[in-house]
Amino acid sequence: MYSSRIFASIGAVTVAALAINVLSAVKVYVLPSKLKRYAHVSADGKHPWALVTGASDGIGRAFAEELALRGFNVVLHGRNQTKLDVVKSELQEKHPETFFRTLVADASKVQCVNCLQGGENESHHPLDFNAIKDALQDLHLTVLINNAGGGARDPVYLSLSDSSEERITDNVTVNALFPLHLIRVLLPHLAQNSPALIMNISSLADAGLPLLASYSASKQFLMTLTRTIDLEIAFSGKAEIECLGVRVGNVTGVSHNRQSPSFFTPSANTMARAALDRAGRGHGVITGHWAHALQQAMMDFMPTFLARIVILNTIRERKEAELKSS
Numbered sequence: 001m002y003s004s005r006i007f008a009s010i011g012a013v014t015v016a017a018l019a020i021n022v023l024s025a026v027k028v029y030v031l032p033s034k035l036k037r038y039a040h041v042s043a044d045g046k047h048p049w050a051l052v053t054g055a056s057d058g059i060g061r062a063f064a065e066e067l068a069l070r071g072f073n074v075v076l077h078g079r080n081q082t083k084l085d086v087v088k089s090e091l092q093e094k095h096p097e098t099f100f101r102t103l104v105a106d107a108s109k110v111q112c113v114n115c116l117q118g119g120e121n122e123s124h125h126p127l128d129f130n131a132i133k134d135a136l137q138d139l140h141l142t143v144l145i146n147n148a149g150g151g152a153r154d155p156v157y158l159s160l161s162d163s164s165e166e167r168i169t170d171n172v173t174v175n176a177l178f179p180l181h182l183i184r185v186l187l188p189h190l191a192q193n194s195p196a197l198i199m200n201i202s203s204l205a206d207a208g209l210p211l212l213a214s215y216s217a218s219k220q221f222l223m224t225l226t227r228t229i230d231l232e233i234a235f236s237g238k239a240e241i242e243c244l245g246v247r248v249g250n251v252t253g254v255s256h257n258r259q260s261p262s263f264f265t266p267s268a269n270t271m272a273r274a275a276l277d278r279a280g281r282g283h284g285v286i287t288g289h290w291a292h293a294l295q296q297a298m299m300d301f302m303p304t305f306l307a308r309i310v311i312l313n314t315i316r317e318r319k320e321a322e323l324k325s326s
């Protein structure tokens, strides 16, 4: 009798804990967006601006469009001026009230120590982050979205030992070092304009996927950076800046996938909307779209050995499909 009461109590506590976990997970996706707290006008009457990196295509372009709809002027960053100009004029036509600006900077060209030691390196032409900061100084910048990035290409799936030094360095630089330095130079500006938002875009691959070593690891770097910057801002106690890491699963309407959206593969616009809807509700790393969160929850629920089998089979299938198509 006594022991059955103990078991019943343990059961009730477990069910309650599970219910609380499920409710707090669901809450993230049903509460309304608080993004508008960053769409404020400055004391001297300047309207808010957002900088979106990698805005010439895919989710970044969708972020730019969605931010324009939500009252922000937008700086469109990319590496290709012609492509950016096309996106700018398309967006300008749709949103005549909004101001758009372009910013060209190749995210793979972060200064490297070897280049410094070797003196002048004609072929490298490293980025000048202070020049980027200066180019934005006149704007009331309140939102930074570090979206530029992605996996290495041609092929996408490649073992670490088969990958060249250049492929790995380039991929890690774009996904990790570029946003790190951009945050470094823009933090004082964002602090001055606070409340402000830094949103860093990651991937479900940040849990670690085979044949995607540099991509998986650099996205995890970005999420640890997000948590660290959040704490550093709190430590300084000087500004109100939300640092939000957004994990993303498969998305369509991007450079490598123009197919129709499906249940687990939302469009770039749906993804951008979902990510922005998660802003303003506290700090941390979240999965931006509920369907991707469901996918992640299914993986988390599986025993580790089974999750490993699923991952290995999925990547094997994708590698085979890539080989066939090439």
Ligand SMILES: NC(=O)c1ccc[n+]([C@@H]2O[C@H](COP(=O)([O-])OP(=O)(O)OC[C@H]3O[C@@H](n4cnc5c(N)ncnc54)[C@H](OP(=O)(O)O)[C@@H]3O)[C@@H](O)[C@H]2O)c1
Pocket (backbone or CB within 6 Å): 053, 054, 055, 056, 057, 058, 059, 060, 077, 078, 079, 080, 083, 105, 106, 107, 108, 147, 148, 149, 150, 151, 174, 201, 202, 203, 204, 248, 249, 250, 251, 252, 253, 254, 255, 256, 268
């Ligand atoms: N799509 C997905 O299924 C998916 C899944 C998980 C995570 N994500 C993440 O979501 C973000 C956006 O991906 P996406 O799928 O929208 O990719 P996308 O369609 O290929 O767009 C990537 C954007 O980043 C820019 N970019 C790439 N390399 C750059 C460089 N070296 N310098 C400057 N800009 C550069 C691209 O410029 P160009 O137009 O000149 O190429 C483009 O504007 C990435 O961080 C990616 O890791 C995407």
